[in-house]
Amino acid sequence: MEIDAHNLQDRSPGNRSAIESEVVKFGYRWWLTQQYGCHCWLAQQCGAGIRGPRLDEPAVAHFINLSFKDQRCVGKMPRTRAAYSYIELTVVLLICSILGAAAIPRYSSALLRLRADAAAKRIAADITYLQRQALYRSASQSIVFTPNGGSGTPNSYSMPTVQYVDFAAAGKVINLAQQPFNATIVSASFSGSNTLSFDRYGMPSAGGTVVIAAGGYQKTVQVDSSTGDVTIP
Numbered sequence: 001m002e003i004d005a006h007n008l009q010d011r012s013p014g015n016r017s018a019i020e021s022e023v024v025k026f027g028y029r030w031w032l033t034q035q036y037g038c039h040c041w042l043a044q045q046c047g048a049g050i051r052g053p054r055l056d057e058p059a060v061a062h063f064i065n066l067s068f069k070d071q072r073c074v075g076k077m078p079r080t081r082a083a084y085s086y087i088e089l090t091v092v093l094l095i096c097s098i099l100g101a102a103a104i105p106r107y108s109s110a111l112l113r114l115r116a117d118a119a120a121k122r123i124a125a126d127i128t129y130l131q132r133q134a135l136y137r138s139a140s141q142s143i144v145f146t147p148n149g150g151s152g153t154p155n156s157y158s159m160p161t162v163q164y165v166d167f168a169a170a171g172k173v174i175n176l177a178q179q180p181f182n183a184t185i186v187s188a189s190f191s192g193s194n195t196l197s198f199d200r201y202g203m204p205s206a207g208g209t210v211v212i213a214a215g216g217y218q219k220t221v222q223v224d225s226s227t228g229d230v231t232i233p
Contacts, residue, residue, distance in 0.1 A: 112215035145188030
């Protein structure tokens with residue numbers, strides 16, 4: 001049969017069955033059931049949608065929209081899925097794992113380099129402070145280094161006669177093997193000695209170097225033998 005505006009208004013059971021058979025041919029009845037989870041009879045909504053003599057494909061689509069607004073179908077409509085599937089989560093986790101595997105070694109290397117640099121700068125600052133204390137007090141001042149493997153407290157140094165800048169007692173031991181440095185003193189040599197002294201005029205007893213290591217990274221603190229200036233190449 002040909003569906004048009006006239007026979008859609010016929011609500012008899014026989015005509016309804018015939019119309020439903022024609023709608024099934026279009027495939028819209030299955031589509032409507034799958035999308036909206038209801039069996040609203042499109043002919044019941046035809047009055048507001050038919051303006052031509054024939055119910056063509058756009059008209060059926062218009063009826064589907066009308067059925068979507070039907071209050072009897074709203075409660076049966078499926079909700080939109082707002083979650084992620086297991087496949088999507090697996091892909092995201094896989095990407096994060098790959099990025100993490102590439103970033104962690106770089107982070108570890110940067111951390112070791114930072115620790116070696118921080119320990120070297122700490123030693124350089126303390127040697128400069130020691131020199132200024134010798135000038136300020138007009139008295140000889142010394143700093144004693146204990147390299148890795150040395151007696152006493154390895155990987156440390158102290159200034160026996162200088163009260164440290166944090167108001168600790170004189171002779172405080174600075175242990176570079178502890179946080180935040182976690183570094184080692186590979187060597188400390190000032191003309192064969194591990195002690196550096198400044199006289200009352202701020203002149204060094206000898207020039208020399210202190211080598212600091214953290215992991216595979218090393219930093220060298222150099223003391224000029226003439227002026228006592230401290231540099232980190």
